[in-house]
Amino acid sequence: QVQLVQSGSELRKPGASVKVSCQASGYTFTSYAMSWVRQAPGQGLEWVGWVNTNTRNPTYAQGFTGRFVFSLDTSVSTAYLQITSLKAEDTAVYYCARLFYSGSGRFDYWGQGTLVTVSS
Amino acid sequence: DIQMTQSPSSLSASVGDRVTITCRASQSISSYLNWYQQKPGKAPNLLIYAASSLQSGVPSRFSGSGSGTDFTLTISSLQPEDFATYYCQQSYITPQTFGQGTKVEIK
Numbered sequence: 687q688v689q690l691v692q693s694g695s696e697l698r699k700p701g702a703s704v705k706v707s708c709q710a711s712g713y714t715f716t717s718y719a720m721s722w723v724r725q726a727p728g729q730g731l732e733w734v735g736w737v738n739t740n741t742r743n744p745t746y747a748q749g750f751t752g753r754f755v756f757s758l759d760t761s762v763s764t765a766y767l768q769i770t771s772l773k774a775e776d777t778a779v780y781y782c783a784r785l786f787y788s789g790s791g792r793f794d795y796w797g798q799g800t801l802v803t804v805s806s
Numbered sequence: 807d808i809q810m811t812q813s814p815s816s817l818s819a820s821v822g823d824r825v826t827i828t829c830r831a832s833q834s835i836s837s838y839l840n841w842y843q844q845k846p847g848k849a850p851n852l853l854i855y856a857a858s859s860l861q862s863g864v865p866s867r868f869s870g871s872g873s874g875t876d877f878t879l880t881i882s883s884l885q886p887e888d889f890a891t892y893y894c895q896q897s898y899i900t901p902q903t904f905g906q907g908t909k910v911e912i913k
Contacts, residue, residue, distance in 0.1 A: 721902075723850075731842075731850065731893055731904040747901040748807070781849055790856045791897040792840045796849035 688712040690782050690797035697803045698772050705768040706800045708782030715763035716740050719785040721793060722756065722767050726778040736785055737765065772804045808832050808896050812905035818913040825881040827908045829894035834874045838898035841870055841879045844907075845890045853892075854879065884910070 693707040708720065722734040735746040737756040744756040757766045765782055780800050783793035809832040819825050829839065837857040842850035852861045854870035857877055867882045881888055889912055894905040 730907045731844075731895070733902045733904065735901075745900060783850075790838045790840075791902070792852055792855040792861075793842075793850070793895075794852050794855075794861070796851070799849055 688784070688795045690784065690795055692780075692782060692797040692800045695801040695803070697805065699806055700772055700774060700804055702772050702804075703768060703770045704772060704802055705766055706780050706782075706802065708765045708767075708797050710763045710765070710784070713784075715760055719787070720756075720758075720765040721783045721785045722754075723781045723783055723793070724778045725781065725799075726775075729778075734767070734780070739765070769802070772802075774804050776802060777804045778802060807901055808835060808899060808903050810894055810896055810903050810905040812892075812894055812908050814908060815906065816909040816911060818911050819884050820913045821884055821886055823884045823913075825884050825888075825910060827879045827892055827894075827910075829872075829877045829879070829905050831875045831877075831896055831898075835896045835898035837873045838896055839870070839872065839877045840895045840897060841868075842893045842895065843888075843890045844893065850893065881910075 689711045691709045696704045716739045719736050721736040724732045734750045737744045753770050755768045782797040784795040786794040811830045839857045841854040844850040853864050858870045869880050871878050891907045891909045893907050
């Protein structure tokens with residue numbers, strides 16, 4: 687069965703960096719793109735962007751360019767989200783989600799989420 | 807960016823009630839509209855894709871309709887496990903935007 691398993695919660699100080707992992711299993715990793723979605727405490731869902739797991743080409747939403755970087759290790763079916771120069775407002779749960787595209791796109795499987803807390 | 811507006815933001819309903827949530831896009835998105843359910847502390851779960859297609863494994867009491875700018879999610883008979891927050895999401899154009907959510911609470 688399809689599973690996306692994310693790394694555990696992280697606590698960082700402002701200005702530091704963090705790297706969240708999302709390991710996929712149960713399907714061919716390079717057959718589906720991977721998206722990242724952010725949810726600040728008590729707030730709604732915000733699309734961070736997505737990465738083509740074949741071409742490695744990333745697309746970032748406005749507001750997530752520069753400090754947010756997607757990467758892949760296809761040998762272990764894992765996607766990564768790195769955030770640099772962390773700010774307090776980056777505190778959120780970050781989800782990876784498989785992008786199923788067949789005519790129209792949808793996020794059909796999600797990781798369990800990784801809480802990133804930025805606090806001094 | 808396409809703005810997605812859900813209404814209401816919250817509602818109270820009883821088990822067995824018929825519940826309708828609406829989602830309006832700021833421009834036409836054809837049928838590129840998905841619905842997700844999220845329970846506290848959990849990841850979202852896909853319910854409906856392409857406006858009206860039921861995701862595998864989702865109970866048939868959930869249905870979706872609409873096209874263009876106006877969409878509806880209906881729960882025909884609310885069950886205890888349906889109390890959650892529901893989000894619409896457009897996949898017509900990047901960035902893929904979500905509605906602000908509708909929280910369904912127990913009356």
